[in-house]
Amino acid sequence: MQPIFHSARILLPVRPWFIAATLFAALLLDFLPTSDWPWMPDWVALVLVFWSIREPRRVGMGAGFLLGLVMDVADASLLGQHALAYVLAAYAGAAMSRRILWFSLAKQALHVLPLLLMAQGVQYLVRAMPGVVLPGPAYFLGPFVGMALWPPLTFVLLLPQYQPEDRDENRPL
């Protein structure tokens, strides 16, 4: 059963250290030398959007800003480029967190795609200003891969919150 609002599955509360650990793991994945594969999704953006939808009270724009700063320094890009994109993505994620969880996972992934595209597009616009050479259309493949990863990612990141399923006929919930 999928962990959405009209499913009968009740999740355990999330542990804060697990959020921090997954964000750290996403940073590690982003730091892998994968610059030859432009279709690699931006893992930090994906996990950040996930937590800002699931736990908008714990992970929000502040975390997005800090992670963006870290990514900017590690990527040697303009300072503030990732920060701006992540802050906008975290805001949009928190804004739609109330309604997106009513949908099935496939439809959720469709909701997430514009967020990831926006995060990528903001960076594109920021860098397009001083007239640098722009990367090809493969640059925008990453968000689509990210969308495809949404259902498995949701499953993996919610694993620690699942309860063992023991059905009780007298208490259906």
Add this chain to the structure above:
Amino acid sequence: MDHQPPPFFKRGPAPLARLSFYAMLSLALLFFDSRFQTLELLRQAVSLFTHPIQQLAQAPIEFLRNSTDYFSSLSQLREENALLRRARLSGAEALLRARDLEAENDRLRKLLEVRERQRISGRVAQILYAARDPFSRRVVVDKGQQDKLSAGQPVVDDAGVIGQVTRVFPFVSEITLITDKDQAVPIQILRTGQRSVVFGLGDGRLELRFLPVNADVREDDLLVTSGLDGVFPGGLPVAKVSHIERDTSYTFARVYCLPLAGVENFGEVMVLDPREALSIPEQLKPQPAPASATRPGGRRRLRRE
């Protein structure tokens, strides 16, 4: 006026307020970083945090690379050894002659009272990875402030110029490749001695700009650094002309070149020490301003007629 919510409903500023705060902060960072380059200290501070994580991410790849090295067969190594020995022998003659020529050149230059050529020295650095930024062409090497690297130093490999150190962190530094968009290297065409500047195009090629349509350039012409910039020592190979478009409807010819050095390869590179600033001859030194020009006590102001 007791309409305050109880303390357990307090959530801090509204989301939109927080969004505009962080967005303005990011935009301010962007503006200051792109216009004034004044945020290097912040960059270095954050890099102290990111550097260990990046090294952690590199570790499995390093391990894979090392293990394949370890298991590479003996015959392969022997073959490579023989190849290198042959290459050294074939290069020895040129090297010996070069030493002789250098000594002769020094003597002649002394006779002619021309300034001596500067000796080049440098240190070897290992390329760690290409920066993940898809908008630029940069690599990161394993030497930084700890090894007294500074921004602006030229970087070469065994075949020619690779780029220039542009940003120095405590343990690593960033090299902008000559193929990066608008990275400029002052060159001269070896065959004709014509000076020009070659610009990176951002797609792995270089372009020789501002050469008239009838300029004496041919395909396969070798471009070497001219040394006029005070950064790159003269005479280092940079690129080879690959393709020329002469269209008389434009003022300038379009001359495309390919870099000679393994710019997109990984491996060891040589970071050359910064050149000493050329001293200006006595006759050209700016005269000390006459005493009447400065008003005592007041701040001197530049006035334009």
